[in-house]
Amino acid sequence: LDSKASQKSMLHPKPKGLMLQYGTAGFRTTAKHLDHVMFRMGLLATLRSRKTKSTIGVMVTASHNPEEDNGLKLIDPMGEMVTPSWEGYATQLANAEQEVLCSALKDIIEKETINMSETASVFVGRDTRPSSQRLSQAVLDGVSCLGGQIQDYGLVTTPQLHYMVRCRNTHGCYGTDTLQGYYQKLSQAFIELTKNARNHTDDQKRLLVDGANGIGALKVRELEACLQSELQMVLFNDGSNGKLNYLCGADYVKVQQKPPQGINMGAGERCCSFDGDADRIVYYYNDSDGSFHLLDGDKIATLISTYLKELLTQAGLNLQIAVVQTAYANGSSTQYLEDIMKVTVSCTKTGVKHLHHAAQKFDIGVYFEANGHGTVLQLSEFIRLKASVDEKKHAAKLLENTINLINQATGDAISDMLVIEAVLAIRGMTVQEWDSIYTDLPNRQLTVKVADRRMIDTADAERRAVTPAGLQDSIDALVKKYTKARAFVRPSGTEDLVRVYAEAETQESADVLAHEVSLAVYHMAGGVGEKPKPLK
Numbered sequence: 001l002d003s004k005a006s007q008k009s010m011l012h013p014k015p016k017g018l019m020l021q022y023g024t025a026g027f028r029t030t031a032k033h034l035d036h037v038m039f040r041m042g043l044l045a046t047l048r049s050r051k052t053k054s055t056i057g058v059m060v061t062a063s064h065n066p067e068e069d070n071g072l073k074l075i076d077p078m079g080e081m082v083t084p085s086w087e088g089y090a091t092q093l094a095n096a097e098q099e100v101l102c103s104a105l106k107d108i109i110e111k112e113t114i115n116m117s118e119t120a121s122v123f124v125g126r127d128t129r130p131s132s133q134r135l136s137q138a139v140l141d142g143v144s145c146l147g148g149q150i151q152d153y154g155l156v157t158t159p160q161l162h163y164m165v166r167c168r169n170t171h172g173c174y175g176t177d178t179l180q181g182y183y184q185k186l187s188q189a190f191i192e193l194t195k196n197a198r199n200h201t202d203d204q205k206r207l208l209v210d211g212a213n214g215i216g217a218l219k220v221r222e223l224e225a226c227l228q229s230e231l232q233m234v235l236f237n238d239g240s241n242g243k244l245n246y247l248c249g250a251d252y253v254k255v256q257q258k259p260p261q262g263i264n265m266g267a268g269e270r271c272c273s274f275d276g277d278a279d280r281i282v283y284y285y286n287d288s289d290g291s292f293h294l295l296d297g298d299k300i301a302t303l304i305s306t307y308l309k310e311l312l313t314q315a316g317l318n319l320q321i322a323v324v325q326t327a328y329a330n331g332s333s334t335q336y337l338e339d340i341m342k343v344t345v346s347c348t349k350t351g352v353k354h355l356h357h358a359a360q361k362f363d364i365g366v367y368f369e370a371n372g373h374g375t376v377l378q379l380s381e382f383i384r385l386k387a388s389v390d391e392k393k394h395a396a397k398l399l400e401n402t403i404n405l406i407n408q409a410t411g412d413a414i415s416d417m418l419v420i421e422a423v424l425a426i427r428g429m430t431v432q433e434w435d436s437i438y439t440d441l442p443n444r445q446l447t448v449k450v451a452d453r454r455m456i457d458t459a460d461a462e463r464r465a466v467t468p469a470g471l472q473d474s475i476d477a478l479v480k481k482y483t484k485a486r487a488f489v490r491p492s493g494t495e496d497l498v499r500v501y502a503e504a505e506t507q508e509s510a511d512v513l514a515h516e517v518s519l520a521v522y523h524m525a526g527g528v529g530e531k532p533k534p535l536k
């Protein structure tokens with residue numbers, strides 16, 4: 001075994017000195033540097049599979065990042081992200097120099113007392129990046145090198161692979177582990193939910209979809225065939241000529257606060273954007289006066305939690321529903337959920353794994369990052385659908401179908417889109433009505449380059465900077481100058497920079513505050529390069 005692993009690993013050599021870290025959402029860097037990481041993660045996934053006696057997933061993708069990048073995400077047995085202690089192993093294994101790779105492997109096997117004669121099973125998927133096929137081949141090499149069984153799903157969205165893993169390890173209780181099984185489960189639930197919906201006119205059924213020139217676009221096409229025209233999607237940025245994530249996709253729309261290129265929006269038309277691996281979604285529309293309105297993860301969480309809360313009441317179920325957010329959640333959304341909806345709101349660090357974990361603590365946990373990554377957890381365990389009164393029966397049926405529509409393994413742009421479309425149809429709500437539930441505080445996100453972003457340490461779910469000394473005091477003093485203002489800074493977990501967030505009563509104040517805070521970071525936390533310039 002040893003000699004096989006070391007021989008094979010020679011075919012996937014590690015560039016000497018290259019150090020990478022399993023970050024907020026896995027490995028991510030320029031595709032050229034990833035071959036050895038892929039091979040080694042194939043090895044690691046096989047160990048993880050033996051350890052858990054379950055199927056493990058490996059997804060090759062760099063999500064919303066540029067086409068030239070790539071990356072990898074490891075998926076644990078229930079379809080969730082890999083557990084933190086194994087993220088540590090992933091980093092160790094990725095960084096081991098060639099000569100010590102085998103002993104690094106042995107260390108893990110010993111520490112975790114892994115029985116190498118157990119069978120191992122690994123599911124592999126990839127996005128549409130040009131480098132993904134070659135890199136996923138390296139993963140497969142790693143798996144077969146340690147004798148693991150492989151199922152290669154080829155081109156799938158990240159959440160589809162999470163779904164497959166969950167299906168396999170729950171022995172069919174969650175669904176069938178094929179693409180057809182995925183489309184059928186979602187589309188049946190969607191059709192059940194919407195077929196008797198009040199205002200499901202052709203107008204209401206129309207949705208413009210920006211596929212970010214990625215995998216989401218391909219998969220929307222496949223889904224479409226199963227929806228029996230209950231949803232009429234018009235697809236833009238389908239990858240036929242544009243570049244992946246370039247001037248389009250959910251991240252671009254959220255950060256730039258403007259529509260993607262390549263979409264043809266009529267006034268009031270409902271539009272959505274996926275990111276490059278289709279695990280995020282944001283909605284938006286243009287007013288009749290041409291002004292752009294974004295409905296981000298916070299608006300989505302509000303819509304879904306309000307709908308679920310109402311259904312629970314109608315079904316006579318007394319369950320605690322909570323919304324989990326991060327510091328990036330718009331202050332208006334938090335206020336609306338807590339004060340008007342009387343829903344518990346909890347705030348965690350950035351990164352889906354933190355939100356997912358926090359959401360598991362409630363009967364029903366709705367979690368969304370402001371950028372549109374999120375889902376709902378634990379519906380099925382708690383809802384016993386034994387309603388007797390007719391009205392209750394109806395609500396219970398709606399709940400049952402809603403559960404089937406949700407990908408509980410992870411945030412899923414396709415599933416979230418169908419949930420949102422169903423809720424809007426059931427409530428007979430336009431995108432403008434949804435938007436007007438509360439009004440976002442104007443906000444701005446900026447980034448600052450510093451010599452070492454680890455200089456900044458945060459506390460209180462990243463809302464306060466503990467180091468460098470004095471930085472938080474400066475931020476507090478700046479925030480005080482504006483009405484309804486809030487600002488915070490944190491080191492990114494995926495890029496070598498510091499992120500700055502500010503919100504305030506007017507866009508102008510939010511912009512100025514974000515710039516002032518950027519300057520404070522630049523001066524106090526070792527900024528490099530040009531001083532941050534004010535926004536125009």
Ligand SMILES: CC(=O)N[C@H]1[C@@H](OP(=O)(O)O)O[C@H](CO)[C@@H](O)[C@@H]1O
Nearest residue numbers: 024025351352369371492493494495
């Ligand atoms: C402000 C922001 O959007 N941050 C993103 C980004 O993390 P950073 O740690 O901020 O780089 O990428 C993560 C992975 O995709 C995502 O979970 C997170 O929400």
Ligand SMILES: [Mg+2]
Nearest residue numbers: 063275277279
């Ligand atoms: Mg993504």
